[in-house]
Amino acid sequence: GRGLELDRLAAFDVYEPRLRQDARGKRITTRWENVMKFCDEDYVWKLRCRFVAREFKAMDPNRTDCFAPATNQITSRVIDAKAIAMGWPTATADASNAFFHAEEDEDVFVEPPKQWLATQPPGDWVWQLKKQLYGRQKATRKWMEFFTEQLEKRGFECMDAAPYLFKHGELQVYLEDHVDDIHGTGPEKHLMEFLTDLGKDIQLKVKGPFHIGDEYTHLKRTRKRLDIGMLIVPAEKHFNNMIRLLELEGAKTKPTPESKELMKGLGEEEEVHLGPADATLFRRVGGIAIHIAGDRPDAQHGIKFVCQYMSGPTERAMRALRHLVRYFMGTKGFGILIGKGDFRIYQVSADSDWAGDKVARKTTSSGHHFLAGNLMYNTCRSQAVPALSSGEGEYYALTSAAADCLLLKAVFEFLDFEGVKPHLKSDSSAARGICHRLGVGKVRHLETKTLWLQHQTRNGVLTVGPIKGLENTADLGTKILDRNTIWKHLGKMRVWDAEKMQAAGEQTLDIKQVRVGHGRVARTEQAAKLIALLMACFQDGVTAEQETCRDGQCAQQEARLVNVVSIRDVMFVCGALVFVAVLLVATGLGCYCLGRRHGYQKRKKLEVFSQPSSREPERPTMPPWAEEPPMPPPSFPPTASSSSTETGRDVIQVCVGSSSKCYHIDVNCRGLGSARGAVQARRPCKICFPNFVG
Numbered sequence: 001g002r003g004l005e006l007d008r009l010a011a012f013d014v015y016e017p018r019l020r021q022d023a024r025g026k027r028i029t030t031r032w033e034n035v036m037k038f039c040d041e042d043y044v045w046k047l048r049c050r051f052v053a054r055e056f057k058a059m060d061p062n063r064t065d066c067f068a069p070a071t072n073q074i075t076s077r078v079i080d081a082k083a084i085a086m087g088w089p090t091a092t093a094d095a096s097n098a099f100f101h102a103e104e105d106e107d108v109f110v111e112p113p114k115q116w117l118a119t120q121p122p123g124d125w126v127w128q129l130k131k132q133l134y135g136r137q138k139a140t141r142k143w144m145e146f147f148t149e150q151l152e153k154r155g156f157e158c159m160d161a162a163p164y165l166f167k168h169g170e171l172q173v174y175l176e177d178h179v180d181d182i183h184g185t186g187p188e189k190h191l192m193e194f195l196t197d198l199g200k201d202i203q204l205k206v207k208g209p210f211h212i213g214d215e216y217t218h219l220k221r222t223r224k225r226l227d228i229g230m231l232i233v234p235a236e237k238h239f240n241n242m243i244r245l246l247e248l249e250g251a252k253t254k255p256t257p258e259s260k261e262l263m264k265g266l267g268e269e270e271e272v273h274l275g276p277a278d279a280t281l282f283r284r285v286g287g288i289a290i291h292i293a294g295d296r297p298d299a300q301h302g303i304k305f306v307c308q309y310m311s312g313p314t315e316r317a318m319r320a321l322r323h324l325v326r327y328f329m330g331t332k333g334f335g336i337l338i339g340k341g342d343f344r345i346y347q348v349s350a351d352s353d354w355a356g357d358k359v360a361r362k363t364t365s366s367g368h369h370f371l372a373g374n375l376m377y378n379t380c381r382s383q384a385v386p387a388l389s390s391g392e393g394e395y396y397a398l399t400s401a402a403a404d405c406l407l408l409k410a411v412f413e414f415l416d417f418e419g420v421k422p423h424l425k426s427d428s429s430a431a432r433g434i435c436h437r438l439g440v441g442k443v444r445h446l447e448t449k450t451l452w453l454q455h456q457t458r459n460g461v462l463t464v465g466p467i468k469g470l471e472n473t474a475d476l477g478t479k480i481l482d483r484n485t486i487w488k489h490l491g492k493m494r495v496w497d498a499e500k501m502q503a504a505g506e507q508t509l510d511i512k513q514v515r516v517g518h519g520r521v522a523r524t525e526q527a528a529k530l531i532a533l534l535m536a537c538f539q540d541g542v543t544a545e546q547e548t549c550r551d552g553q554c555a556q557q558e559a560r561l562v563n564v565v566s567i568r569d570v571m572f573v574c575g576a577l578v579f580v581a582v583l584l585v586a587t588g589l590g591c592y593c594l595g596r597r598h599g600y601q602k603r604k605k606l607e608v609f610s611q612p613s614s615r616e617p618e619r620p621t622m623p624p625w626a627e628e629p630p631m632p633p634p635s636f637p638p639t640a641s642s643s644s645t646e647t648g649r650d651v652i653q654v655c656v657g658s659s660s661k662c663y664h665i666d667v668n669c670r671g672l673g674s675a676r677g678a679v680q681a682r683r684p685c686k687i688c689f690p691n692f693v694g
Contacts, residue, residue, distance in 0.1 A: 001049035002032060002115055009051065012100035015127035018109065023126050025107025029054045030135075032113065053110055053135035060137075068140035069163040071178040071219075073294035074377050074404060075411055078165075079176050080223070080230040080338045081371060082415050083185035090185045090225070091208025092218050093195055095147075098180035099132040101202060102142035140179060147177065150201055154194070159414045161407060167415065168194070174415055183218050221295065222335075224498065229374075233335030233498045234292040242285050242325045253330030254323055255483040257302040262320040263480060271314040282313040285321060293380075295336065297368070297493060298486055298504075299324060300380040301477045304364070308357075308382075333499035334490075341372030344419040346412070348405050349467060350426050351474035352383070352397035354390040361386050363393040366477025367401030368493065369408055371420070375493045377404060380477035385447060391430025392443060397474075398424060398431050399450040402462055425467035435464045 009015060033050040057063075083090045095101070108129045117125060132139040148158055151166050156175070159165040166175040173186035173194055184191060188209050195206045210216050215224045217235070224231040243249060274282060286307045293303045302324050309317040349368045355361045362382050369377040381400060387393035405422045412420045426432055435457045440446040456462045473489045475481060481489075490504040497504050 001034065001047045002051075002113070005049045005051050006113070006116055008097055008100070012097060012131055014100055014129065014131040014133060015110075015112075016130055017112075017120070017125050018128045020124040020126050023109040023128065025109055025128075027126075028108060028110045028136075030111050030113070030133075050134055051113055053133045055135055055137050057137070063137065066137045066141060068144045068179070071164050071176055074407065075162060075165065075176065076219070076221075076294070077232065077336070077338055077374075077376050078411055078415060079174060079183050079185050080232065081343070081374060081376065082174055082417075084229050084338050084340060085343045085372075085417070086185075088185045089188050089191070089209035089211050090183065090216075090223075090230075091191055091195060091206065091210065092216060093182040093184075093198075093207070094205040095180035095182070096203045096205060098143050098147075098202075099134055099136075099139045102132040102139065102146040104129040104131055104133075105142075108136075143179070144177075147202070150198065151175070154197065159411070161410050162414075165411065165414060178219060181219060220291075222498075224335075226337075229337050229339035229494075231335050231337050231496055231498055232295065233333060234295045236332055238288050238292050239325075239328050239332045242288050243329060245281060245285050246322055246325055248322065248325055248329065251326055251329070254327040255330075256481070256486065257299040257324050257327040258305070258480045259320070259323050260480050262316060262323060263305065271316055274313045274315060274318060278318065279313045282318055282321060283310050285325065286310055289321075289324065294378065296334065297336075297375065297378040297473075297476055298331070298334065298490055298495065299327065300378060301364070301366070301479070302327075304380045304382075304477075331497075331504075333497045334504060335496055335498050336375050337494040337496045337503075338374045339372075339494060341374065343372045343417050344421070345373070346371050346405075346409065346420050346422045348401050348422060348424045349472050349474040350394070350397045350401040350424060351472050351478050352387075352390075352393040353478035354387060354393045356479065357382065363387045363396065364478050365393075365397035365400045366474040367397065367404060368474050368477075369401075369405065370493075371408075371412065371417075373494065375495075377408060378477065379404065388445060389430075389443075391428055391434065392446060394426055394428035394431035395434045395453075396447070396450060398426055398435060398464065399453050402453050402456065405462065406456075422462055424462055424464045425472070426464065427467050427469040427472050429466070432464050432466065 030051060030053055033052050035048050035050070036045050037048050038044075039046050079090065082088070109126045110129060110133065112125055112127050129136075132142050144163075148163070148166075152158065154168070155170065156166045156168050156173075159167075164177045166177065167173070168186075168190075171186060171190040171194065173184060173191050175182055175184040177183075182204075184195075186194075192206075192209060195204065198204060199206065207216060210223075210225055212225050212227050215222065217223070220235045220238075222233045222235060224233070273279075286303075289299075289303045290307055293300045296303075302320075306317055306320050306324060347370045349370070351366050353364045356364050360382075363386070365379070365381050365383055367377075367379045368375060379400070383393065383396050383400075385396075387396060402424060405424065409420060409422050424435075434441070434443065434446070435453055438454050438458070439451070440448070453462070457464055469475070471492075473492050476486065476489050487504060495504045496502065
C-alpha cells in the first residue's frame with residue numbers, strides 16, 4: 001500500500017527532492033495513515049495508505065486562508081429534484097487523489113518517508129512540495145479553486161451564495177460538488193460528454209448515467225431511481241453500526257423514536273452520569289445518529305433531544321438512546337421520495353414547542369420545506385433565547401424557517417426552476433399577526449434582529465398563511481407524538497419504506513391504538529382506513545388497484561391487502577362501531593331533551609297566554625288601601641291597531657288602571673284573523689308584554 005502511494009506521488013509530481021541545507025521555508029513533519037476500506041465493486045476489503053503532512057492549527061492560530069465551501073443538508077436533494085422535474089438521468093464522479101491536482105504556492109518542505117530514502121543516494125534529503133499534500137490546512141481550498149477554474153474554463157457558472165453548485169446554461173448541465181465527490185444531471189449526451197472532457201484534466205471515476213431501475217450511492221446515501229421518482233435512503237451500515245455498538249442484536253423494536261417516560265427526567269441534577277467507557281460509547285452512537293438526522297424527519301426531534309447530553313451523558317440519556325436505536329431497527333429502509341409534481345409550488349411549514357426544554361427553558365423550532373410536495377429540507381433547532389410566550393416562540397420558528405427559505409429560493413432560481421414563490425405556513429395566529437405588522441408592538445422584548453421577516457412579508461417576497469395544527473408536519477420536530485400521528489405525517493412528506501416499497505403512511509394500522517372520543521379528531525382518518533381494509537378482506541380478491549393523488553400528482557400503486565386480520569380484531573372493531581353508534585344516539589337524545597326543557601322554561605318566563613275558561617277565576621282579597629277602581633275594558637282606537645291576515649300579528653294599545661299608562665303590545669294571533677276579534681271572542685291568543693310586570 002505504501003509503495004502504491006509513493007508511485008502516485010511521483011506520477012502527479014507532488015514533490016521535488018532538496019538537501020536540507022538548501023531548504024529555506026516552512027518545515028512540516030509527516031506520517032503514514034493506514035485505513036481499511038471496503039470496495040463495493042470487488043466486494044473485498046482493501047488497505048489504503050496515505051502519506052500526510054502534520055500541519056496543526058497551533059502552528060499558525062491566526063491563519064484565515066483555510067476555508068473551503070462544501071455541500072450541506074439544505075441542498076443535498078436539489079440535483080435529484082431537477083432530474084425528476086426534467087426527466088433527465090443522473091451521474092456521479094469521484095476525483096481520485098484530488099489534492100494532488102492543486103498547485104502549492106508556498107515554500108513548504110516536508111520530511112520524506114523512509115521507504116523513499118532507502119532508494120536514494122546518501123544525503124540529508126527533504127521534499128519541497130509542488131502540489132498540495134494531504135494534511136495541509138489549505139489543501140481543500142486550493143483544490144476547490146482548481147476545480148472551479150476547470151469548470152469556468154468550460155463555460156460553467158458558479159452560484160455566489162452556494163459556491164459548490166454549478167450550471168451550464170447552454171448544455172443544461174447542473175452539478176453539485178462536495179470536495180472530490182460530484183453529483184450531476186442533465187441531458188444524457190451533454191452530461192456524459194462533459195464528464196469525459198473533464199476527465200482529461202482531472203483523474204475521475206465516473207459512474208452512470210442512471211435511469212429508471214438503477215441504484216447508486218452518493219455521500220453515503222443510497223439512491224433508487226423509480227418510475228415515480230428518486231428514493232433517497234441513508235446507508236444501512238449506519239444503523240447496523242449503532243445496533244452492534246449497543247449490542248441490540250435480536251432486541252424487540254419500538255413503535256416510536258421517543259418515550260415520554262424517559263424524556264421527563266433527562267437533565268435533572270440527581271441523574272447518575274455514565275463512566276468514561278460508556279460515555280465514549282454514547283458519544284460514538286450519538287454521532288452516527290446526528291449524521292442521519294437530516295434524512296430521518298421522524299426521529300430528528302429524538303436525536304436532537306438525546307444528543308444534547310453529549311458533554312455529560314447520563315444513564316437515563318443512554319436508555320433514551322437505546323430506545324431510539326430500537327426504533328431504527330424496524331425502520332431501516334425509511335427514505336424520502338422526490339416525486340413529480342408542480343415545481344412552482346414551494347411551501348414551508350414551521351412550528352415550535354414553547355419551553356419544551358424543562359432544564360434550559362428553551363423552545364425548539366422546526367421547519368419543513370416542500371417543493372412540489374417533496375420534502376427538500378427539514379430542521380429541528382433550539383432557539384437561542386428563551387421565548388416568553390408561545391406566540392413569540394412561533395414567530396422565532398417562522399423567522400428561522402424563512403431564512404432557510406430565502407436561500408433555497410435562490411438555489412431553485414439558480415437551477416432554473418421557473419415561477420417558484422415561497423409560502424410560509426404557521427398554526428399560530430399570534431405569530432402570523434406579528435409577521436403582518438411592523439415593529440415589536442406590545443411584544444416589547446421581541447428580538448429586533450428577527451424583524452426583517454415583517455419587511456419581507458410586507459414587500460411580497462414571502463407570504464405567510466395559516467395551517468391546521470393537525471395537518472402541520474413540522475410537529476414531528478417539536479414534540480413527542482404517537483405512532484399513528486407519526487405515520488400520518490410521514491405519508492404527507494412522501495417518506496417511503498425501501499424494504500417494502502410502499503409509502504410509510506400506508507402501512508397497516510395498529511387496531512389497538514384507534515380510539516374514539518375525547519376530541520381525538522386525528523383518529524377519524526385512521527379509523528376510516530381500517531374499516532376500508534376490513535371491508536376489502538371480505539371481497540373476492542386480496543389485490544386491488546388504487547390511485548393515490550398527492551399534491552397534484554397521481555401515481556398508480558398496487559396495494560396488496562393481506563387477509564391477516566384475526567377474529568379478535570374483527571370483533572374489536574365491530575364492538576367499537578356499535579359503541580360509537582349507541583353513544584351517538586344517546587348523545588342526540590340527550591341534546592334533544594335538554595333543548596326541549598330549556599325552550600319550555602324560556603317560554604314560561606317570557607310569554608303570557610290567554611286561555612278560554614267556562615268561569616271567571618276568583619280574585620284574591622286585597623286590603624282596602626290597595627283597592628283600585630275596576631279596570632275598564634281595553635279600547636282599540638282605529639289608529640293604534642293594524643291587522644295583517646298573512647302573519648296574524650297586531651299592535652294594540654292597552655291602558656291600565658286610572659294612571660292612564662298605556663302600553664303598545666305585540667299580539668300574535670296566527671290564523672285567527674284580527675287580534676281585536678280574537679280578544680272579543682275570548683279565543684286563545686299569544687300576547688307579549690314588553691316592559692310590563694303584573
